[in-house]
Amino acid sequence: MALTGLARDTIARRLQHLQSVRDRVVIDADTHPSSPALYSDALRRRLAADPNYFHGRPISGEELLRDMDHAGVDMALCWQNPAAITYTDDPRENFAALRAANVAIAELAQRNPTRVIPAGWTDPKALGEDEAAQLVQLCVEEWGFPIVKMNPAQNRFPIDSPVVLRMVDRIVALGAVPAFHFGADTAFTPAEGLRTVALRHPEWPVIGVHMGGGGPAYVEGEPLYQAARALGLSCPNIFFVLSAKRDTHMESDLITYRLAGPPFAHNIAVASDAPYGRISWNFGGFRAMFATLRDGAAHGDPRLRANPGLFDNAAVHDFMGRNLADLVIRTDLRLLRSPAAAEHEVAAGEAHADGDQGEGDGEQDSTEGGEHLEVAGFAKVVEQHCHGAGVGADQEDCRG
Numbered sequence: 001m002a003l004t005g006l007a008r009d010t011i012a013r014r015l016q017h018l019q020s021v022r023d024r025v026v027i028d029a030d031t032h033p034s035s036p037a038l039y040s041d042a043l044r045r046r047l048a049a050d051p052n053y054f055h056g057r058p059i060s061g062e063e064l065l066r067d068m069d070h071a072g073v074d075m076a077l078c079w080q081n082p083a084a085i086t087y088t089d090d091p092r093e094n095f096a097a098l099r100a101a102n103v104a105i106a107e108l109a110q111r112n113p114t115r116v117i118p119a120g121w122t123d124p125k126a127l128g129e130d131e132a133a134q135l136v137q138l139c140v141e142e143w144g145f146p147i148v149k150m151n152p153a154q155n156r157f158p159i160d161s162p163v164v165l166r167m168v169d170r171i172v173a174l175g176a177v178p179a180f181h182f183g184a185d186t187a188f189t190p191a192e193g194l195r196t197v198a199l200r201h202p203e204w205p206v207i208g209v210h211m212g213g214g215g216p217a218y219v220e221g222e223p224l225y226q227a228a229r230a231l232g233l234s235c236p237n238i239f240f241v242l243s244a245k246r247d248t249h250m251e252s253d254l255i256t257y258r259l260a261g262p263p264f265a266h267n268i269a270v271a272s273d274a275p276y277g278r279i280s281w282n283f284g285g286f287r288a289m290f291a292t293l294r295d296g297a298a299h300g301d302p303r304l305r306a307n308p309g310l311f312d313n314a315a316v317h318d319f320m321g322r323n324l325a326d327l328v329i330r331t332d333l334r335l336l337r338s339p340a341a342a343e344h345e346v347a348a349g350e351a352h353a354d355g356d357q358g359e360g361d362g363e364q365d366s367t368e369g370g371e372h373l374e375v376a377g378f379a380k381v382v383e384q385h386c387h388g389a390g391v392g393a394d395q396e397d398c399r400g
């Protein structure tokens with residue numbers, strides 16, 4: 001299988017849009033819209049009977065877009081809402097349910113290509129390894145998703161299980177970015193577990209959603225909050241999404257990573273975790289927090305008073321949208337230039353965009369089983385992107 005025409009068009013359109021807005025876009029990097037057509041009867045009855053919020057209470061794509069408008073958010077990274085689907089004991093039924101939820105995300109992105117960045121979701125535990133791998137392939141090659149997530153907490157499996165690492169290998173081999181719920185709400189995602197995942201493909205990005213938050217009790221969450229902050233500084237390929245985490249720790253994360261400079265200052269994006277959090281509340285809070293960070297001389301953090309200009313407009317914009325935009329841009333460029341994409345072009349008899357489809361600098365990445373994966377040259381693609389954007393070849397120079 002190779003990228004379908006739909007996937008190629010989806011990726012190309014998204015890439016063009018993100019390249020045109022990266023210097024001003026505001027992105028919510030963690031949202032979970034659902035299709036009401038997929039709600040179970042029980043969920044439908046509960047929604048009709050109870051207007052109050054309950055954990056994970058689903059919102060439709062249209063509701064999400066309205067909330068984004070209210071909050072001044074241009075785009076959202078969207079994956080399915082695990083609270084809106086029901087698993088059974090039958091892995092095939094679970095595959096069908098999760099497939100349908102991913103299709104709903106793909107269709108939402110098709111309808112709103114300038115608002116929605118679609119991301120996939122797979123689950124090796126509920127689906128079984130083969131079906132979970134099949135879903136990864138559909139997410140990337142059929143629907144053109146740049147990111148595929150697993151949730152070790154809600155789906156209940158250790159983040160560094162062998163089967164999870166094999167799923168990471170598959171996502172990477174397809175050219176996409178693996179993402180994980182990474183929180184202190186369960187014991188399934190310790191910092192060492194995410195480190196194992198990150199070291200599996202050290203030149204490849206991996207996304208840790210919640211940066212150690214995710215809804216633990218405040219005191220219980222403290223050790224992972226601290227460990228996550230340190231982990232990212234030792235693994236430059238980890239990209240963190242700041243959502244569902246104490247605001248005080250989020251502020252410290254932002255100051256720490258801004259002080260650390262590139263690449264770390266480019267490895268964080270802010271988010272709401274809607275519908276688990278409100279977009280308006282979170283982005284209202286982020287904007288207010290950044291206003292105080294901009295006023296470094298008057299800030300309570302001594303690191304800021306010593307570096308009062310640390311949070312200039314460019315720094316704030318990085319965290320509010322550009323960091324994630326650039327991660328998706330790099331990924332989309334890689335997907336369009338992947339061996340799978342080249343295969344599709346040959347099959348369709350299309351001319352190559354240029355003569356450089358060989359990926360001659362692809363890395364050899366050994367896996368536990370001794371098998372080798374050909375992966376596209378990440379650094380090379382970054383260089384291409386920078387040239388395309390009319391700035392220097394150095395990755396750090398890419399950034400405003």
Ligand SMILES: [Zn+2]
Pocket residue numbers: 030031032209273274
């Ligand atoms: Zn989330």
